[in-house]
Amino acid sequence: MSELSMFDVLGPNMIGPSSSHTAGACRIGKVGNKMSKGDISYVRFYLHGSFGQTYQGHGTDRALVGGILGFDPDDERIVESLNIANNLGIKYEFIKKDLGDVHANTVKIEIEKSDGETVEVMGSSIGGGNIIITRINGLDLEFTGEYFTLVVPHIDRPGIVTKVTSVLANHEINIAFMKVYRHTRGKEAFMIIESDNVVDQKTMDEIKALNGVMNTYSINLK
């Protein structure tokens, strides 16, 4: 683990009441926003364990919807997020559900985009506002959003990883960690790239244009 900053000890700055049930929930929601590029017409939140038990009392519902709208955990609009979503015509639903052998504060988010495509994000709020994303679109993986994170769905074929990393190298982006997850050989896979600096739009577009890369998502959590 990286060394704690003084702002990890005295922080995060957040909308209350609970770093795990509110701030962490908002962050997981924000990953949903990023993975659907903000195009959301319907969203279902499956709430597991403590999330399911106390989501209203902790404002977990408003934090999740706030995150889906792209808000950070210290954004005061979280309090009004349900109304904001209503006004934008975004439908949402909260469903208590046992998601199996997962952390007590886990949520599975199912997003329906305007073109009917669905995006699934599952994550856990593990304390102090920190999160772990554990699944995207049915694929088990792991990242925390602690770094600038680039998610690159691609077709699993030889050489693709090198192509992506050389684009990053050309733009002087230093990779802190990188992992590749896949279902089966030759099918859809995910690269999770965590870097020290932000990956700009131009670099993202260059990666997206690579043969075999299906899309790029940049996740920058506060």
Place this chain on the structure above:
Amino acid sequence: MNFNSAREIIDLSNSEGKKIYELMIARETELQGATEAEIRKNMARSLEIMKKAVEDSITKDIKSISGLIGGDAKKIYKNESIKGGTICGAMMKKAIAYSMGVLEVNASMGKIVAAPTAGSSGIIPGTLIALQEEYDLSEAVIINALITSSAIGLIVSKNATVAGAEGGCQAETGTAAAMAAGAIVEMMGGTVEQSFHAAATSLKNILGLVCDPIAGLVEAPCEKRNAIGASNALISAEMALCGVESIIPFDEVVDAMYKIGRSLPFELKETALGGLADTETGRRIKKEIHNN
């Protein structure tokens, strides 16, 4: 520059002739790559959030999401039922009101700085802002104190835990009180040793305190435990500044806290299955709030 214990901070402070906040700034600059100006600017932002929360709590009508708490800070701040408005004295009265106020703001989905957690977020702002007003201290002095407090919290985070779910309320409000006490001592001119005597005393005072929030919400007994934490910090700082020492050094108190925390049953660590949460009234309130 880095440190893992109070002992190391004390040694570094004495060998380099630096205050705790100066060591903490040097560490942050080195490990996080931030400049001192950036650090101060970010901490000024944190202080601003803290002040806004205090201000809102004594001027606005606040109700928590569940309706369980709200309006208590105002009652204390504006109290006229006691002769002179207080039995604790002006300083303590403000610290109590402010620390409870921040918790009310937190429970009503207002903005706060987790210090070190949301549940204990009232203690550090409550004491430091009350002291700033009573002693007319500058913004820079309070920002230094916040940085000092973060160094103490860092030691607890590294060697134990600050989460109620892991260590009980002693880990949350105990750590917050220790952070505040040590910072107050440094701010008021005490030595680095005295800062850690104060921090040790605060943590010792509430060793064993369980986490038993009613209905699982960060509201009650949390709000009042922030008031107790604020007074705990002030009392411990006063002792240390007068030369009263903690017999057990801070690092060992932190170890003891962690051991106690781990040996607490899970019912008493934020699950809301024991303690006050599991009283007749606690269970009734839970039913009413979560309708189950």
